[in-house]
Amino acid sequence: MSLFLLVFVVCLVVFVAVLAVLMLSGTPRYRTEPQHLLDLFDRALDSTVGEDEWNAVILYPIRHDEYLDGVRRRARSLVDEHGRFGRVTRGKALLDSAGQEDLRALRDHLAARIRLREQPRGD
Template sequence: MTIFLVTFTVCLLIIGLMVLALVLSRTPRFRTSEQDLLTLLDDALARRLSEQRWHTLVGYPIRHDPVLENVRRRCQMIMDEHGRPWQAAQGGALFSAAGMEEIAALRQYLYARSTLQG
């Protein structure tokens, strides 16, 4: 009977601590910054960007800055219109020439915005 009570108490303590840790912990959040998007666009222009990395940043909504959200949506539209993931899988460019021009213009806009802010 003593072994049962010790085992039960230890298990109850462990489960209680786990529940407490889950209740007190927060969901991790990732805040996309201008610098993250600039780095992404630079890598796209340098043709060293994978499709997975593109979708990781562009597929995540930006709720804290409406301007960055508009840039993210524009990036999605560029991928839909000019994306060539089948060529990127074979070592080619992820975007067509027209897509690269739009990415360069978007990068220039984002860089100008970041320098004006500080």
């Protein structure tokens, strides 16, 4: 009987400890920042980004910043208009030449906005 109680108490302590850890730990969150998009756009323009990485960032909505979500939606539409599934696996760029020009313009616009936000404001 004492062995049963010992095993029961040990199992109960382990169960409660695991439950407490799960209840107290926060949910991991991924937060896309402007620099993440710039890096992704640079790699897409250099043809070093994979479709899986591109889709993981571009298909995930950005809820904390409406402007960044607009940039993300525009980049997604560029791939819909100027890209084809499997281009990267065939050794081609993610976008055709017109799409790369549009992506470069979008990248430059985002970089300019980041520079403006980081500038100290003069009185």
